[in-house]
Amino acid sequence: MPRTIVLAIAAVAAGSAPAHAQTSQKSRYIQPYIELAQIVDADLSNDDVVTYSQIAVGIDAGVQGRNVEAQVSYRYERRIEWDDRIADGDVHSGLARARINDGRGLNFEAGALATRARSDIRGSAPGNFVGNVDNVTQVYSVYAGPTLSKTVGPVQVAAGLGVGYTKVEVPNATGVGPGQPRLDYYDDSKGVVATASVGTAAGTVLPVGVTISGAYELERAGQLNQKYEGYYGRGDVVLPVSRTVAIRGGVGYEKIEASQKDALVDANGDAVLDRNGRFVTDPNSPQRIAYNTDGLIYDAGVIWRPSPRLELQANAGWRYGGETYYGSLAWQFQRDTGLNVLVYDGIETFGRQLRDGLRDAPTQFQTRPDPFGQQFGGCIFASQPGTSGAGSCLNDAFQSISTASYRARGIDAVVSTVRGRTSMGLGAGYSNRKLNAPDVGPGITVFGVTDESYYAQAFWSRSLTRASQLDLNLYGNWYQSGLAGADGVFGAGASGTYSHQFGRLGTLASIGVYTFDQEGFDSQWSAQALFGARYTF
Numbered sequence: 001m002p003r004t005i006v007l008a009i010a011a012v013a014a015g016s017a018p019a020h021a022q023t024s025q026k027s028r029y030i031q032p033y034i035e036l037a038q039i040v041d042a043d044l045s046n047d048d049v050v051t052y053s054q055i056a057v058g059i060d061a062g063v064q065g066r067n068v069e070a071q072v073s074y075r076y077e078r079r080i081e082w083d084d085r086i087a088d089g090d091v092h093s094g095l096a097r098a099r100i101n102d103g104r105g106l107n108f109e110a111g112a113l114a115t116r117a118r119s120d121i122r123g124s125a126p127g128n129f130v131g132n133v134d135n136v137t138q139v140y141s142v143y144a145g146p147t148l149s150k151t152v153g154p155v156q157v158a159a160g161l162g163v164g165y166t167k168v169e170v171p172n173a174t175g176v177g178p179g180q181p182r183l184d185y186y187d188d189s190k191g192v193v194a195t196a197s198v199g200t201a202a203g204t205v206l207p208v209g210v211t212i213s214g215a216y217e218l219e220r221a222g223q224l225n226q227k228y229e230g231y232y233g234r235g236d237v238v239l240p241v242s243r244t245v246a247i248r249g250g251v252g253y254e255k256i257e258a259s260q261k262d263a264l265v266d267a268n269g270d271a272v273l274d275r276n277g278r279f280v281t282d283p284n285s286p287q288r289i290a291y292n293t294d295g296l297i298y299d300a301g302v303i304w305r306p307s308p309r310l311e312l313q314a315n316a317g318w319r320y321g322g323e324t325y326y327g328s329l330a331w332q333f334q335r336d337t338g339l340n341v342l343v344y345d346g347i348e349t350f351g352r353q354l355r356d357g358l359r360d361a362p363t364q365f366q367t368r369p370d371p372f373g374q375q376f377g378g379c380i381f382a383s384q385p386g387t388s389g390a391g392s393c394l395n396d397a398f399q400s401i402s403t404a405s406y407r408a409r410g411i412d413a414v415v416s417t418v419r420g421r422t423s424m425g426l427g428a429g430y431s432n433r434k435l436n437a438p439d440v441g442p443g444i445t446v447f448g449v450t451d452e453s454y455y456a457q458a459f460w461s462r463s464l465t466r467a468s469q470l471d472l473n474l475y476g477n478w479y480q481s482g483l484a485g486a487d488g489v490f491g492a493g494a495s496g497t498y499s500h501q502f503g504r505l506g507t508l509a510s511i512g513v514y515t516f517d518q519e520g521f522d523s524q525w526s527a528q529a530l531f532g533a534r535y536t537f
Contacts, residue, residue, distance in 0.1 A: 037532025124175030125491030338385030379427030487519030
């Protein structure tokens with residue numbers, strides 16, 4: 001089930017803007033643009049240089065008011081080769097978030113994401129997603145739904161409904177070493193989640209806050225007839241022990257089941273692939289259980305809220321057939337600076353985890369020129385961190401694009417600040433997955449396997465004058481697959497961009513240096529340079 005639901009229950013019971021810009025103070029803006037650029041891509045490890053042209057169209061728009069917050073940053077690129085060594089290609093990248101309320105408790109939220117990401121955790125880890133790079137695929141995700149929150153006398157009533165869809169294209173060659181088992185490629189998934197709760201705050205009816213809640217979630221994936229279904233019902237109480245501290249506890253029942261069919265195999269026992277390279281489902285296979293839990297869940301913890309700008313939650317309990325620990329920290333410790341930390345534990349699928357991460361992304365976020373990377377494939381930094389939180393990260397979902405369900409545990413931390421003409425942010429985290437799959441059936445290689453990753457990302461941006469800006473980006477990742485014979489993969493990179501506006505016409509120059517290292521292979525180094533012009537309408 002969604003990893004943030006219990007945190008929200010406890011809290012209830014306890015009673016950017018234009019491209020190349022810092023935080024925008026405008027309440028409404030819309031800026032479509034067209035961009036032309038020339039790129040030089042140098043493979044420093046193999047002494048190879050290619051050049052190609054790029055044309056892009058995009059839009060940056062946003063609105064902020066008392067009852068609506070929305071922002072969209074979308075870009076489509078067409079890359080045109082100069083010779084036969086690099087293929088023409090299309091790239092979509094963008095993020096959209098919206099929150100609308102009617103002022104009477106009814107809200108509507110939506111989000112959409114387009115980005116490029118690594119496919120196989122064991123494969124190449126290119127720092128840039130331009131040119132002929134391995135192990136990179138295009139990802140799309142969208143979600144939307146209403147929520148209702150009403151007070152009826154002393155009772156607080158809440159309900160929500162969300163639907164979502166995720167699509168992943170077939171990746172390029174993964175760069176996985178020889179002899180490694182073949183993994184399936186993710187296709188798409190559709191999901192729906194419904195939640196409801198009723199409760200009273202502490203001191204209204206009883207000296208403790210009481211909440212009764214439940215949720216139901218269903219997702220169907222295109223690969224191997226995969227299905228995730230889960231529901232729970234629980235009761236929670238919150239007891240204030242001082243003006244700033246409360247203790248909480250909850251108990252309930254939960255059932256989760258993930259299942260799939262077998263892959264079709266040939267006479268040699270190898271999985272049959274369709275024309276896109278995905279496993280073909282065996283029509284005669286029974287639906288096999290990949291993960292199942294059914295029974296009592298309980299947890300308890302502490303809530304510390306010394307001010308409206310600082311809240312800490314720490315919880316421990318029993319769930320998913322074993323011990324569980326989770327919590328959060330939200331600290332807006334200055335008017336222009338925020339910190340968010342999330343410790344999580346949940347049963348996930350790639351589509352569900354990505355849509356949950358998209359839902360948690362800020363509705364007002366930083367947009368920065370990053371011609372060689374995908375700024376929406378990692379940490380997303382808020383443009384108003386002192387009022388809306390620091391931001392969130394999608395790195396845990398993009399650790400690898402797995403077709404299997406898994407238990408996800410880890411921690412994310414994001415801090416960001418906007419001071420005058422300067423903004424900066426840092427995000428880091430650790431993610432651990434224990435993959436679930438039927439322990440029988442052909443083509444299954446991930447049963448009980450544990451993958452993990454560490455990641456960090458930072459940016460610094462400053463408006464040098466009213467017309468010029470400098471942006472710097474830095475990242476590092478380490479991935480380790482638990483599959484037999486798989487070695488660790490390390491990737492890192494840095495890029496810088498200078499942009500200057502001449503009215504509606506702007507110019508930008510960027511340079512980036514990247515490396516990744518797979519154990520057993522030589523380190524790969526590359527450098528890219530870009531010079532372009534953008535016209536904003």
